Amino acid sequence: MKQQISSAKAPKALGPYSAGIATEGLVFLSGQLGADTKGNLVSEDVVGQAKKAFENIGVLLEVSGLTYDDIVKMTVLLSDMNDFAKVNEEYAKYFNEPFPARSCFEVAKLPKNAKVEIECIAIKK
Template sequence: MSKKQIATTQAPGAIGPYSQAIAAGNWVYTSGQLGLNPETGELAEGVQEQARQSLNNVKAILEEAGASMDQVVKTTVYLKDMNDFAAVNEVYSTFFTEPYPARSAVEVARLPKDGLVEIEAVARKK
């Protein structure tokens, strides 16, 4: 199985030696996406806006790869503070429909750029 790098200007560029996503066969694996505005490179204000921007970044990357949010089978949500779990869920639920993807959510000591949330996804291409 070959792998293909996925890149779009509709999401922030990689800030290290990694790809925005990799397509392998019919599967797309995104890197974790912070709530960074792709035009300004700045973090959105507050955890809900960062979650919204993070998911918009994931969506743009998946669309570049020929997938969509309905094709997401698994996500991982990294939170700076687990007390933000409910606030992030409010935003998260607007991006997905039933059956919802499988998900892990973990609190981490620190995220790049001192972000409040980072989200990654695995999706099957259409």
């Protein structure tokens, strides 16, 4: 059985998908942009967008009874790989060792012309 995850404190999905799904002890969060609850990007800057994306992830984790420590896998999408180090600096503020497994890709374009999108998988212990 799967349970939808959402919060009034995080942006709604931009299309026909869920912000998150919990099933079988796993929580899958869809890609989060650096957007406010109305879906507007909070910054033109990749650091500001990354910070807000992590905050949105935190909100969705919280309604699931989880924290950043429960994340086991992250995928980071960047519109410019030159922003990799800047996003890593922000990323490091949210995680301790052992860090989640992670992939990072440069993509041609993100929704709303965002500079970063972050998705993750967490486990319920």
